Amino acid sequence: MTGGPPTGEGDDQGxxxxxxxxxxxxxxLLVIVVDNTVLNVALPSIAAEFGASTAGQQAVxxxxxxxxxxxxxxxxxxxxxxxRRRAMVAGLTVLGLASAAAALAWSVWxxxxxxxxMGVGAALVMPATLALLMEVFPARERPRAxxxxxxxxxxxxxxxxxLGGALVAxxxxxxxxxxxxxxxxxxxxxxxxxxxxxxxxxxxxxDPLSALLLTLGMVALxxxxxxxxxxxxxxxxxxxxxxxxxxxLAAFLRRQRRAAAPMIDLSLYRNREFAGGSAAVTLLSLGxxxxxxxxxxxxxxxxxxxxxxxxxxxxxxxxxxxxGSVAGGRAPARIGPRRSAVLGFTGTAAGFLxxxxxxxxxxxxxxxxxxxxxxxxxxxxGPAVTSTVLGAVPRDRAGTGSALNDTHQQFGYALGVACLGxxxxxxxxxxxxxxxxxxxxGGLAATLGHSESLAPGDRRALAxxxxxxxxxxxxxxxxxxxxxxxxxxxxxxVVLRGLPPRTGAPPRTEPGQQEPPARAPGTAAAPSRxxxxxxxxxxxxxxxxxxxx
Numbered sequence: 433m434t435g436g437p438p439t440g441e442g443d444d445q446g447x448x449x450x451x452x453x454x455x456x457x458x459x460x461l462l463v464i465v466v467d468n469t470v471l472n473v474a475l476p477s478i479a480a481e482f483g484a485s486t487a488g489q490q491a492v493x494x495x496x497x498x499x500x501x502x503x504x505x506x507x508x509x510x511x512x513x514x515x516r517r518r519a520m521v522a523g524l525t526v527l528g529l530a531s532a533a534a535a536l537a538w539s540v541w542x543x544x545x546x547x548x549x550m551g552v553g554a555a556l557v558m559p560a561t562l563a564l565l566m567e568v569f570p571a572r573e574r575p576r577a578x579x580x581x582x583x584x585x586x587x588x589x590x591x592x593x594x595l596g597g598a599l600v601a602x603x604x605x606x607x608x609x610x611x612x613x614x615x616x617x618x619x620x621x622x623x624x625x626x627x628x629x630x631x632x633x634x635x636x637x638x639d640p641l642s643a644l645l646l647t648l649g650m651v652a653l654x655x656x657x658x659x660x661x662x663x664x665x666x667x668x669x670x671x672x673x674x675x676x677x678x679x680x681l682a683a684f685l686r687r688q689r690r691a692a693a694p695m696i697d698l699s700l701y702r703n704r705e706f707a708g709g710s711a712a713v714t715l716l717s718l719g720x721x722x723x724x725x726x727x728x729x730x731x732x733x734x735x736x737x738x739x740x741x742x743x744x745x746x747x748x749x750x751x752x753x754x755x756g757s758v759a760g761g762r763a764p765a766r767i768g769p770r771r772s773a774v775l776g777f778t779g780t781a782a783g784f785l786x787x788x789x790x791x792x793x794x795x796x797x798x799x800x801x802x803x804x805x806x807x808x809x810x811x812x813x814g815p816a817v818t819s820t821v822l823g824a825v826p827r828d829r830a831g832t833g834s835a836l837n838d839t840h841q842q843f844g845y846a847l848g849v850a851c852l853g854x855x856x857x858x859x860x861x862x863x864x865x866x867x868x869x870x871x872x873x874g875g876l877a878a879t880l881g882h883s884e885s886l887a888p889g890d891r892r893a894l895a896x897x898x899x900x901x902x903x904x905x906x907x908x909x910x911x912x913x914x915x916x917x918x919x920x921x922x923x924x925x926v927v928l929r930g931l932p933p934r935t936g937a938p939p940r941t942e943p944g945q946q947e948p949p950a951r952a953p954g955t956a957a958a959p960s961r962x963x964x965x966x967x968x969x970x971x972x973x974x975x976x977x978x979x980x981x
Contacts, residue, residue, distance in 0.1 A: 447568035449626055454569075454577055456622035457561050458584045460524055463615050464554040465585050467496060467527075468845070469592030472724040473743045474605040476732045476877055481605065483881070484540040485874025486857040487662045493725060494654050494846045495544045499551030500558075501842030502647030505695055505835045508559030509638050516560035516567075517629045521620055523556025528616035535606040546609075559835065567630045586757050586811070591750050593724055597743020642687055642695040649680035650843060654850040661854025662874070696836065700825060708927030709821035710840045712773075712920045716810065716817075717844025719916030720780065722852035722909065723749075723806060727787065727799070730906050733876045734899045748800045749807035756811020769816035770928035776813025777921045779805045784914035791903035809917075817924060848916075855912060856905045863901030865894065876902045 447453060475489045482488070511519035527550050534546035562581065569577045599607030656673035688694040701707045724746060731742040756776065763772040783805030790798040821837050861873050872882035879898040883891045 446570040446573060447628065450568040450573070450577075452622075453626050454565065454580060456619060456626050457520075457564060458581065459615060459619040459622060460520055460557050461561050461581065461584055462588050463524070463527060463612055463619065464500075464557050465588040466592045466595065467550060467554065467612070469589055469724060470596040470599070470608050470611075472728045473593050473596035473732075473739050473746075474600050474608040475725070476729055477600055477605040477739065478540065478543065479875055479877035480881065482537075482540040482543075483871070483874075483878060485662060485878060486853060486860070487658045487874070488540040488544075489725070489875065490658045490661075490849050490853040491544045491655075492540060492547055493849050494658070495547035496551040496554070497842050497846035497849070498650050498654055499548045499647060500554045501839045501846065502650050503552060503555035503643055504558065504839050504842065506638060506640070506643035507555040508835050509695075511556065511560045512563070512631060513638065515629050515631045516564050517623060517627045519556045520560045520564075520623055520627070523553040523560075524616045524620050524623075525553070526550075526556070527553030528613050528620075531609040531612035531616070535609040550612075558838070564627060564630055567628070586753055587750070589753070591747075593728065593746040594743040594750065597738075597740040597746075600739035600743075637693045639687075639691070639693075639695045642684060642691070645680050645684035645687065646695075649677050649684060650846070652677035652680060654846055657847070657850040657854050661857035700836070703824045705820050705824035705927055708923055709817050709824070710836065712817050712923045712927065713821065713837060714840045714844035714847075715916050715920045715923065716777070716780070716813075717841050718848035718851060719784070719913040719920070720806060720810060721845040721848030722856070722913065723784075723787070723803075725849055725853060726856055726906050726909055727803075729876060730791075730902065731799075733880065734902055745796065745799065746803060749803040752804040752807025752809075753811045756808035757814070758811075760812040760815040763812060764816045764819065768928075769820060770925065772816040773813040773820075773924040773928060774921055776809045776811070776816075777917055777924065778809070779812065780809030781914045781917040781921065783807075783809060784910045784917060788907045788910035788914065791907045813924070816928070820928060852909045852913060856909045859905035859908045860901050863897075863904050865897050868894075 471493060475484075475492070478484055478492065479489055484492070507519070507523075530546045530549035530553060534543055534550070537543045537546065565577050565581060566574070595611070596608050599611055603610060652673045656670050656677060659667075659670045659673065685698070688696050688698055701710070728742050728746065731737045731745055732739065737745060760772065760776065763775075767775075783802045786798050786802030786805060790802060818837060857875070860876065864873055864879065868879070868882070872879050876898055880895055883894040883898070886894060
C-alpha cells in the first residue's frame with residue numbers, strides 16, 4: 433500500500449483483513465499504554481531490592497514518558513517516510529528487548545536506561561497505529577475502528593496497576609517488564625503477517641537536531657526537579673541541569689522559528705483555544721500523574737497491602753475512567769464543551785481532596801471515592817478539551833496538532849511525577865526524626881529497611897514516625913494536585929467561554945486547504961474523509977470540532 437490513495441478512501445470495501453489488522457495494532461497499542469501505569473505498583477518492591485530513593489523511583493517512571501514525548505513528533509515523520517509497518521515492528525522489537533534487559537537489572541540506574549530505551553520503541557509505534565487504521569478501513573467503518581482503538585487505550589491505562597500487582601505477586605517486580613516480551617513478540621508476528629506497508633513520501637521532514645534538543649531539554653528539566661526534592665535547589669547538579677534545560681529548550685525554540693519546515697508549528701499557540709486547551713492538558717497530566725506513584729507506596733508501605741491488593745485497591749480509578757469516558761463522549765453535544773470540562777475537572781479536584789483526607793481516616797472508602805472521582809472526572813472532561821485543541825488546528829496541520837496534544841500529555845505526566853514526587857520527598861524528609869543516616873532518608877522503603885537493623889523498641893518508633901511522615905507528605909502532595917486541577921478549571925472556563933451548547937463543526941478551514949482529516953476522539957489525525965460534511969464558516973470563538981470521526 434505504498435503510494436497511491438489509502439485503502440478506505442479509494443476502496444469502499446477496505447482491506448479484506450482489516451478487523452484482524454485492528455487486533456494486531458491494538459496488541460501493539462496495549463504494550464505501550466500499559467507501560468505508563470503498570471510499573472507503579474512494582475516501585476516499592478524495586479525500592480526495597482535496589483535501595484532506590486524517591487528520586488530513583490521517579491527516574492524509573494519518568495525515563496519512559498520523557499523520551500516517549502520528546503521523540504513522538506520526529507518518530508511520526510520518520511514512520512511516514514520509512515514505512516509505518518516497519519516502524520511499528522522496529523519499535524516493538526526495541527521495546528521487547530529493552531523490557532527483557534530491564535527484568536535482568538542489577539541497579540536502579542540500569543532500569544532507568546532501559547525504560548528510556550523502551551520510550552524510544554514506544555515513540556516509533558504510537559504514531560503509526562492510527563495512520564495504519566486509516567489505510568485499511570473505509571470511511572464508514574472508521575468510527576467503529578477508532579472506538580475499539582480508544583477503548584483499548586483507556587482500559588489499558590486504567591487497569592495497568594491491577595495487572596502490575598498481579599505480576600509482582602506471581603513473578604516479583606521483574607514481571608512488570610517480562611510481560612511485555614511475549615505480547616510484543618506476538619504483536620510483531622501479527623503485524624508482519626497481516627499489516628500492509630504504508631508510507632507517505634510527502635510527509636513532514638525529519639529534523640534529528642530539533643528532536644535531540646527537545647528531548648535533552650525535557651530530560652534536563654525533569655532531572656533538575658527530581659534532584660531538587662532530594663538535596664535542595666542549590667545543590668549540584670541541580671543548577672547545572674536547570675541551566676542545560678534552559679539552553680537546550682531556548683536553542684530548540686530558536687531553531688523552530690528559523691526553520692523553513694519546523695518540527696513544531698509555534699504559530700498554533702497564538703490560537704486561544706489551542707494554547708489554552710494545551711495548557712489544560714499539561715496541567716491536568718501534571719496534577720494526576722503522581723496519583724498512582726504516591727498512592728501505591730502508601731497502600732503497601734503504610735497500610736500494609738500486598739502488591740496485588742494495592743493493584744486491586746486502585747481499580748476504582750479504572751472504573752471511573754471507563755464510565756467517565758462513556759459520558760464524556762456524549763456530554764459536549766448535550767450540555768456543551770465548557771460545562772462538560774468544568775464539571776469533569778471539578779470532580780477530579782474533589783477526588784484529590786478525598787485522597788488528601790484519606791491519610792486521616794483508616795477506612796478505604798475515601799481512597800476508593802477519590803480514585804473514582806479522579807478517573808471519572810478525567811474521562812468526562814477529556815473529550816471536550818481534546819476536541820477543543822484539535823478543532824482549533826487548521827486542516828493542513830491536523831497531524832502536527834494531534835502529535836503536539838500527545839506530547840503535552842506525556843510531558844505533563846513526566847513533569848507531574850517529577851514535581852509532585854519531589855514535593856513528596858521534601859515533605860517526607862522534613863518530617864523524619866533527626867540523626868538518621870542519609871541513605872535512610874531517601875524514601876519510605878529505605879527508612880523502613882534501616883529500621884530493621886535497630887532494637888525492637890527503636891525499630892517500631894522509627895517505622896511509625898516514617899509512616900506518619902509519608903502520610904503527611906501524601907496529604908500535601910494531593911492538596912497541591914487538587915490545586916493544579918483547580919487551575920485547569922479556570923483555564924477551560926476561560927478558553928471555552930462563549931462556545932455553543934451543541935457543537936459539531938469540523939476543524940476550521942483556511943483558504944486553499946484540503947478537506948478535514950477523520951480522527952478518533954483524542955487521537956492523532958488521519959487522512960481526509962470522502963463522506964465528511966461540507967465545511968461551514970466558524971463564528972469568532974466558536975468551538976471547532978467534536979470528538980467523533
